Amino acid sequence: MSLTLQEKILQAAAELFYSQGIKATGVDAIAKAANTTKMSLYKYFPSKDELVLAFLRKRDQDFRAWFVEQIDARADTPKAKLLAVFDVIGEWMAIPEFRGCAFINAAAEFPLEGNPVHQVSAEFYDHFRSYIAGLAGQCGSKSPDSLALQLSLLVEGAIVSEQMKRHSGAAEQAKQAAIVLIEAA
Amino acid sequence: MSLTLQEKILQAAAELFYSQGIKATGVDAIAKAANTTKMSLYKYFPSKDELVLAFLRKRDQDFRAWFVEQIDARADTPKAKLLAVFDVIGEWMAIPEFRGCAFINAAAEFPLEGNPVHQVSAEFYDHFRSYIAGLAGQCGSKSPDSLALQLSLLVEGAIVSEQMKRHSGAAEQAKQAAIVLIEAA
DNA sequence: TTGCGACTATACCGATCGGTATACTTTGTT
DNA sequence: AACAAAGTATACCGATCGGTATAGTCGCAA
Numbered sequence: 001m002s003l004t005l006q007e008k009i010l011q012a013a014a015e016l017f018y019s020q021g022i023k024a025t026g027v028d029a030i031a032k033a034a035n036t037t038k039m040s041l042y043k044y045f046p047s048k049d050e051l052v053l054a055f056l057r058k059r060d061q062d063f064r065a066w067f068v069e070q071i072d073a074r075a076d077t078p079k080a081k082l083l084a085v086f087d088v089i090g091e092w093m094a095i096p097e098f099r100g101c102a103f104i105n106a107a108a109e110f111p112l113e114g115n116p117v118h119q120v121s122a123e124f125y126d127h128f129r130s131y132i133a134g135l136a137g138q139c140g141s142k143s144p145d146s147l148a149l150q151l152s153l154l155v156e157g158a159i160v161s162e163q164m165k166r167h168s169g170a171a172e173q174a175k176q177a178a179i180v181l182i183e184a185a
Numbered sequence: 186m187s188l189t190l191q192e193k194i195l196q197a198a199a200e201l202f203y204s205q206g207i208k209a210t211g212v213d214a215i216a217k218a219a220n221t222t223k224m225s226l227y228k229y230f231p232s233k234d235e236l237v238l239a240f241l242r243k244r245d246q247d248f249r250a251w252f253v254e255q256i257d258a259r260a261d262t263p264k265a266k267l268l269a270v271f272d273v274i275g276e277w278m279a280i281p282e283f284r285g286c287a288f289i290n291a292a293a294e295f296p297l298e299g300n301p302v303h304q305v306s307a308e309f310y311d312h313f314r315s316y317i318a319g320l321a322g323q324c325g326s327k328s329p330d331s332l333a334l335q336l337s338l339l340v341e342g343a344i345v346s347e348q349m350k351r352h353s354g355a356a357e358q359a360k361q362a363a364i365v366l367i368e369a370a
Numbered sequence: 371t372t373g374c375g376a377c378t379a380t381a382c383c384g385a386t387c388g389g390t391a392t393a394c395t396t397t398g399t400t
Numbered sequence: 401a402a403c404a405a406a407g408t409a410t411a412c413c414g415a416t417c418g419g420t421a422t423a424g425t426c427g428c429a430a
Contacts, residue, residue, distance in 0.1 A: 005406085005407080019296070020296065021208075021293070021294055021295075021296055023206075023208045023209065023294070024208065024294075026386075026387065026388080027387085027388060027389080028386085028387085028388090036407075036408080037407080037408055037409070037410090038388090038389075038390090039390085039391095039407075039408075039409085039410095040406085040407060040408080042388095042389070042390080043406085043407085047388080047389080048387095048388065048389090099296045100292075100293060100296065103349075104289075104293065104345055104349075105293040105296070107285075107348060107349050108206070108285060108289065108290040108293035108294065108348070109206055109208070109209075109293065109294060110206075111204070111205065111206055111284045111285070111290070111348075113351065118349075121349060122349045122350045125346070125349055125350070126350070146358055146361065149346075149353075149354070149355070149358045150339075150358050150359070150361065150362040152342070152346070153338070153339050153342030153343055153346060153355060153358065153359055153362065154335075154338050154339065154342060154362075155342070156341070156342040156345045156346060157337070157338030157339060157340070157341040157342030157343075157345070158338055158342075160289055160292075160341045160342070160345055161310070161334075161337070161338060161341060163292060163293075163296075164288075164289075164292050164303075164306060164307045164310055165307045165310070165311070166298065168334075169334070170334070170338060173331055173334045173335050173338065174335070174338055176331065176335065177335040177338065177339075177362070177366055180365060180366055180369045181362055181365055181366070184365045184369075190376085190377080211416075211417065211418080212417085212418060212419080213416085213417085213418090221377080221378080222377080222378055222379070222380090223418090223419075223420090224377080224378075224379085224380095224420085224421095225376085225377060225378080227418095227419070227420080228376090228377085232418080232419080233417095233418065233419090
């Protein structure tokens with residue numbers, strides 16, 4: 001445990017932002033959830049916008065570290081790792097707290113391309129695609145970038161589909177489609 | 186032209202909701218954009234929530250009618266129609282006003298499953314999948330529901346991907362993936 | 371000409387928003 | 401014992417939110 005006050009605030013903000021939406025979450029609610037006050041919140045984060053960006057940047061780091069760890073624990077070969085991607089997101093989507101992808105949701109809440117929140121969200125998927133492209137390249141795919149983009153479309157589609165309606169089998173179908181696409185490439 | 190005042194309000198609300206987000210759009214801004222007042226707005230729509238639902242329901246009707254019209258104008262056979270889906274969304278995503286899918290965005294802004302806005306958004310994609318499944322069935326697919334879900338994942342993924350970063354070639358790659366999946370089914 | 375319904379204009383309501391000012395308590399260090 | 405830093409408590413700011421009350425304007429029909 002023993003979290004810094006700053007970390008406690010960021011953690012409370014993350015849970016509320018993710019579960020309720022960013023614009024739907026006020027700074028008073030964050031301070032109360034972190035068992036502190038607005039004064040302390042604004043000591044560590046100069047504005048709500050900065051707190052939102054801090055939330056997304058931490059989410060980016062945490063999620064990517066957790067994700068590759070999960071993949072590496074399940075598969076050894078690049079091809080098996082590509083397929084394991086869909087098992088990992090399938091399990092993630094099954095937890096009750098699942099509310100879609102924080103970056104997709106943030107980009108939807110801040111639709112302008114120039115908005116920093118939107119940009120940070122876009123960068124996350126750039127990195128995600130690069131990771132998939134790396135695996136695709138190791139598989140000997142002729143066009144790893146194309147395959148990576150296609151697979152990431154399946155991932156994003158599955159996340160959004162599951163967010164809209166739970167337990168619709170999106171992850172399984174995404175994996176079946178991925179098998180076909182990987183085999184064809 | 187000659188729109189009803191009610192239609193003018195709904196149209197102004199639709200443009201603002203889609204371009205800026207629902208929670209980011211106040212009723213004052215809608216009334217001003219429609220060249221009217223809040224009083225008239227509340228005469229036709231008892232609350233902002235009802236206005237939001239009216240916006241989504243009209244979007245659902247309009248988009249689906251426009252979509253099948255576009256498909257039918259481009260292809261005759263069921264298989265060609267399935268592929269035309271990706272041409273249509275590709276052209277849609279290319280217009281400068283494109284800001285993703287209004288239903289995906291709405292579901293992200295109202296993340297709780299029980300929320301009426303969330304439910305209306307989920308129904309749209311249910312209908313969309315049914316439409317695709319119908320085409321897949323006419324193609325003689327063994328499992329039209331599976332193919333339909335897979336193709337709709339590509340569509341949703343492409344929309345989200347293009348919303349995150351414009352001109353990333355999502356629609357083209359989605360179509361290439363769809364060709365492989367349709368041929369395999 | 372009178373009256374009625376649609377619409378406008380404007381001021382207002384309580385609540386909440388993001389953000390700040392001020393004063394107080396706690397804690398560890400020297 | 402004294403002081404500074406960290407954090408709390410609380411009240412406040414102007415702005416905006418969704419929604420309403422009231423009075424007035426306009427065109428049209430009897």
